[in-house]
Amino acid sequence: MPWSVAIRAAGRAGLRLERELTDPRRALRGALAVAVVLFAGLAVAGPAAATAGALGAFIAGTATFQRSFRPRPSLAVAAGAGLGISTFLGYLAVPVPGLFPVLLAVWSFGAGLAWALGPTAGVVATNTVTVLLVIVRLPVGVPAALGHGLLCALGGGAQALAITLWPIRPWGAQRDALADAYASLADHARRLRHDPYAAVDPEPLMTARHAAELTPWQERHRPPELHGLRGIAERIRPTLAAVADPRLGAAAQGPERDRVRELLAGTAELLDALARAIRTGEPLCYPRSAPAALVAPAGPVLHGAALRASRRLVTLLGQATGALERAGEDTIDTPVAGPAGALLRPGVARMLPIALGTVRRQLTADSPVLHHAVRLSAVVTAAYLLSRATGLQHGYWAALTAAMVIRPDFAQTYSRGVARVVGTLAGVLLATGLVELLDPGQWASAALAVGCIGCAYLTLRTGYAPTTACVSAYVVLLLNMVPGDVLRTAYERILMTLLGGALALLTYALFPTWETARLPERTAEWIAAAGRYAGAVLAAHGDPAGRDPREVRTALLDSRERRSAFLTARQRAEAEPVRHTAWSPGLSREQLDLVREAVGALSRAGLLMEAHLPGPDAPPVPGAAEFGAVLTDATAAAGAAVLTGRPVDFRDARAAHAAWEARLAADPAPAGEADVARSGAWLLLRALEELERATRTASAAE
Known part of the structure; x- marks a missing residue:
């Protein structure tokens, strides 16, 4: 499509809003962890230290909202550790002329390579670049670099502690993935009644398999109802197709086809019931019509391969319901030992050599991840140097915006670019207006910042633009705790946001990865x-x-x-x-x-x-x-x-x-x-x- 059409479509996608909010309890939990770090740091060590800890807590909290099947506390701790290291190195590099741009280029390159490990790692690594740019602008000496790095890491620890003390729907991601797999099979069974050649979407089964990869800790604490059901779902999928297909199964018309439709209808009802029980953890509730539909009628209606497939299907459904009912006899916290050959996910400590090997395999000339890393490093460093040339105090917002806009593919980059600019403008103007109108002190600014971050967590599923607006307001209110000219600061941030966004989009257009x-x-x-x-x-x-x-x-x-x-x-x-x-x-x-x-x-x-x-x-x-x-x-x-x-x-x-x-x-x-x-x-x-x-x-x- 033409560039004008593609950019217009990407811009509309970036500004599209979804009528969906994050779980309010999870948003509140994340905001409370930020509040604890922010207010404690403000009371004990002053605004600069409080800002460092609060930014660490915010980014670590964002990591726990990403789609991942790892334990949430470990995600928060890992994100906090990365933020602490980046902050410490940044403070050490700032006093040395010419060293900080080199560090920024190298760190941005590493953040780009982190996309080889998945979107969660890529997003968190990119966020460390933005925190590096913000934190080192604060007026604090190099001797305090270690302390500020530890405060950023402490923010991640606070999020991990909050998740541990206030668990909200534990194993919810794994339950949803397995339930989605059974729900997709139920939908497939219904479509097969009318179209015996209907294709099944394997994505829910693939996601369920990824969710079944467990760390050693997860393997010891897995709820019983998540044990064994995925394997049964994998065997149900081809059996459904074999029952419905007239080329290897029942005849296309006549009593055999009627029996197959009846069997598929009962199967769909039972699969839906299994999905609901898995998702909620409640006892399995049988639909009244499902068992009758699965019982073979008097007299042989199906023959040959169709008969064998139908018997296998009924057996598999019985195994699934039996496994779920047996699991219900135990408490949800009963540890279950995994079977031989279980899908094991390495812990965070053991992931380091695996991650290095994965990244090393991307160091080839045709790797899109390597292209993204080079592009991210170049655009962030260029934006930083250009902003320094302007002499503006808050020029670092150009590099910050560029880092948040650049993504590995065209659609995300341009949709996020438009959303980032619009959201940043709205957030900066809103926060600046509040500061001018209310003239809040340090404690009031901190309270308003916590409210903004709560809104940011709440709108993570709504769209990138409202989330960006909340995050921009959060950063403005945090930095307002350090004295400065509010209106000039707002003007500089808006100007640098436009510069960084334009530079990011232009760089992708000149150095694309199609x-x-x-x-x-x-x-x-x-x-x-x-x-x-x-x-x-x-x-x-x-x-x-x-x-x-x-x-x-x-x-x-x-x-x-x-x-x-x-x-x-x-x-x-x-x-x-x-x-x-x-x-x-x-x-x-x-x-x-x-x-x-x-x-x-x-x-x-x-x-x-x-x-x-x-x-x-x-x-x-x-x-x-x-x-x-x-x-x-x-x-x-x-x-x-x-x-x-x-x-x-x-x-x-x-x-x-x-x-x-x-x-x-x-x-x-x-x-x-x-x-x-x-x-x-x-x-x-x-x-x-x-x-x-x-x-x-x-x-x-x-």
Whole structure:
């Protein structure tokens, strides 16, 4: 899309408000922790020390509101430690001519690399840059650097203590993630009643898996109802598709289809009940109609693969309800030992070498994280030097604004840029008006600042603009405790905000990281991953006794991750002001939609076959493993072809399938096992044909 349209759309997104507030109790808890640090520091050590501690408490509190499944106290402590270190180093660098800009550039570069660890780490690391800029402007000598660094860290400790003493809905993030997974399965079951080919969104299951990664402390204290239910949900997902699909299950019309619709309706009701019980921690309440719908009627209505899938579905639902009911017999605080092979999340101390390894892998020329780190470091340092050249006392607001605006992708950068400027202007003007009107002293300014930070925590889900307004007012009121010219200060901050925001947006335009350029790579990775998943399922049918269950599971998880990366890249690319064909030879946006549908069908065929995986004692399907290996190689080659702009060619896969069919005709396997693999293979071939057609259309369009 044109630049004007893209910028206008991003600006509207930044100013869009949601009718949603943060939990008021959590906002109050965070504000109280800030108040304790602020008022205690003001009473004991004066306004400069109080400001340092209060800014540390604010940023640490913000970290606990980020989407993360780590214990909230550990997030607050880690954020406080980072703030303390940045503050200490900043005070040491300020007296040395020319050293502070170097420190600022290096620290900003490190904050940009922190995005490799996830959005939470990236946001907190960026906030340390802003605190570094604010704190070292306060009139305090270098000998007090250690004390101010410790005060910033103490702010994080205060937030951790507040969370420990006032727990609000413990394990709420994990409960919500698992409940969302069951709710998404319930919605999928309902859609399958009307559309037997309906696709399921794997994102809730992926999120639930991330939530199930536990630190050793969490593993010892996990509530019983969060133990084992996620694995059952993973097995329910392919079973639902197998029950509904008329190609491997019940007939498309007639008594079998009526029975399947009845079964899916009861399943959806029971899954919704499970989701509610998991989310609230209350006992499971059975819907009246659900059990009756799950009981098999007198006489065989379903046959073959459909009958096996329906029995497996009812068994899995019984396991889920049984696990939840058994958990309800214990108290919610009963420690539960994790099973062998539990998903363990390293603690904060053990995360350091892992984090360093993750960051080290991003130090390549084509890494978007490295591009962001260089861009962030350059724009923050340039904004700081330009502001120093103006001679304004509060010129550091230019660098502060630039640091908060720059994000790894175009849409976030420009939407946050507009929201940041608007919010900062509103916050500075509001706080300045209050100061001029009320002329508050130190204690009154502190009280008003606490009120502003409470509003900031409360509006974190409402939009970036109102949150920025509250935070800007908070900083103004904190700094008002140090004497100065209020009107001149407001004028300088507004001017520097405009400078920093404009510099950040201009820098991104001149040194962009276009997600559009990565679409071919993301597409190729997803095609190859979907092929590996289908090949692993076929291999499991070909050798039931010797198969490793982890191979199918690993391939499925990789396929999900690649699909998620593709969809994220596609969504970001839609908002970018660049032409798709300029970066992706041979595939336009329209053809990408066709490719997405074809790869989705490929993944669905693998999912249907996974639902009918044979047991270890089942007879093998001759030739299935060999065909799976050919399919894996063919899809890997197809991914490479898409990446280079060439049409894909699956002639080898078709020839291998024909040879397999001939082998089965000569050496037939038991019908129950071979039918599923053969039907799934035909579905795979149809998906490959669709993928071929999409790339041929793209090639012809050139």
